[in-house]
Amino acid sequence: MHRRDFIRVLGGGAIFAATGCAPVGSDPRAAWDNPGAGETDPRRKALSWAILAPNPHNMQPWIVDLSAPDTITLHIDRSRLLPVTDPFNRQITIGCGAFLELLVQALAQQGRAAGIELFPKGEALPRLDDRPLFRVRITPATEAVRPDPLFAHVPARRTNREAYAETPLTAADVRALAGATGPETGAAIAATIDPARVAALRIQVYDGARIEAHTPAAHRESVERTFIGARAVAEHPWGISLDAPAMTAMNAVGLLTPEKMAIPGTVAFKESLKFLKTGADTARGFVWIITGGAGRRDQIAAGRAYVRGNLVAAGRGLAMHPWSQGLQEYATQKPLYDQLHRDLAPNGGRIQMLSRIGYPKSGIRPAPRRGLAAQLKDV
Numbered sequence: 504m505h506r507r508d509f510i511r512v513l514g515g516g517a518i519f520a521a522t523g524c525a526p527v528g529s530d531p532r533a534a535w536d537n538p539g540a541g542e543t544d545p546r547r548k549a550l551s552w553a554i555l556a557p558n559p560h561n562m563q564p565w566i567v568d569l570s571a572p573d574t575i576t577l578h579i580d581r582s583r584l585l586p587v588t589d590p591f592n593r594q595i596t597i598g599c600g601a602f603l604e605l606l607v608q609a610l611a612q613q614g615r616a617a618g619i620e621l622f623p624k625g626e627a628l629p630r631l632d633d634r635p636l637f638r639v640r641i642t643p644a645t646e647a648v649r650p651d652p653l654f655a656h657v658p659a660r661r662t663n664r665e666a667y668a669e670t671p672l673t674a675a676d677v678r679a680l681a682g683a684t685g686p687e688t689g690a691a692i693a694a695t696i697d698p699a700r701v702a703a704l705r706i707q708v709y710d711g712a713r714i715e716a717h718t719p720a721a722h723r724e725s726v727e728r729t730f731i732g733a734r735a736v737a738e739h740p741w742g743i744s745l746d747a748p749a750m751t752a753m754n755a756v757g758l759l760t761p762e763k764m765a766i767p768g769t770v771a772f773k774e775s776l777k778f779l780k781t782g783a784d785t786a787r788g789f790v791w792i793i794t795g796g797a798g799r800r801d802q803i804a805a806g807r808a809y810v811r812g813n814l815v816a817a818g819r820g821l822a823m824h825p826w827s828q829g830l831q832e833y834a835t836q837k838p839l840y841d842q843l844h845r846d847l848a849p850n851g852g853r854i855q856m857l858s859r860i861g862y863p864k865s866g867i868r869p870a871p872r873r874g875l876a877a878q879l880k881d882v
């Protein structure tokens with residue numbers, strides 16, 4: 504495979520015409536179509552929205568227990584973790600915080616309050632176990648419960664990894680993002696569009712991605728969770744989904760495969776890093792989430808704050824893309840981890856998430872979901 508062939512195909516050339524786009528049976532994005540429609544149980548209705556939460560590598564490690572009346576209990580599927588890049592399940596817990604936030608919003612939409620009990624059987628440390636992360640008791644519907652205006656943006660929320668437009672963010676964008684936290688989340692959102700800081704962060708986030716790519720176990724973990732082509736994505740509606748027509752075409756002719764992405768020096772490996780570099784270089788600002796502590800409750804709070812920020816961004820037509828490598832706990836990221844904390848949290852605290860932000864050049868499709876039925880605990 505030559506680099507110029509790869510680029511020609513990325514531009515949507517002849518190979519796509521030759522291979523076409525194989526029709527696939529089930530739509531991996533069906534969960535986004537009118538979520539909860541037809542559900543009569545208010546819990547299932549709300550959960551149909553909660554499963555649209557951002558979550559690391561789109562592992563969707565959620566197991567929901569509905570066996571107790573008016574109660575939703577969340578457990579974790581320990582076969583869907585990220586043991587190398589998320590050794591203490593910090594990020595997986597953040598994803599559960601995002602899930603909880605959307606759940607609470609979707610219940611409020613039905614006029615129901617959520618009585619939240621975090622870690623009702625204790626916090627699992629240093630790793631999650633089979634104990635629940637939270638239990639939510641729902642109240643009968645009442646007009647006293649006010650819907651959250653951010654809920655309107657759930658269908659448009661995305662993780663957008665594409666290059667961003669040159670359009671600058673405004674000071675009003677930054678203020679709106681920083682003000683996105685709910686009254687009880689316990690995590691702060693900070694944002695910058697300062698050119699010098701943005702320039703430094705562009706280099707740092709790309710460094711994190713490059714370090715990960717050259718840390719074999721960490722890189723392998725991502726590659727093993729990457730599915731390329733329409734058919735592979737339909738069969739695996741989770742993980743990192745590369746099923747745009749050009750990707751499907753390149754995969755069909757063997758130019759772009761997870762195996763090739765895994766090997767440094769291949770064109771697939773180099774082009775993946777180049778794609779990330781373009782993403783970093785077109786960051787128009789950065790947003791990060793800080794918590795005072797580093798416990799499980801802080802992680803849940805961080806997830807709630809992150810998705811609220813992501814919803815504010817979606818409402819303003821902004822795109823967001825987390826870059827988590829430099830915040831991760833494995834050894835090769837340590838110097839960058841320390842630097843990011845010195846730069847972004849000089850007064851202390853744990854940076855839980857760091858994302859680039861900008862106006863998108865065009866819309867993107869939502870990420871696949873496994874669907875609610877796949878995540879309900881058998882009782």
Ligand SMILES: Cc1cc2nc3c(=O)[nH]c(=O)nc-3n(C[C@H](O)[C@H](O)[C@H](O)COP(=O)(O)O)c2cc1C
Pocket residue numbers: 555556557558559560561594595597598601660661662663664742743824825826827828856869870
């Ligand atoms: C804690 C956390 C860390 C994440 N880190 C990254 C990251 O480093 N790079 C990335 O491209 N996406 C990252 N994401 C975004 C997820 O990959 C994304 O939410 C998931 O693929 C589902 O896509 P969606 O957000 O468009 O629904 C992260 C999300 C969360 C909650």
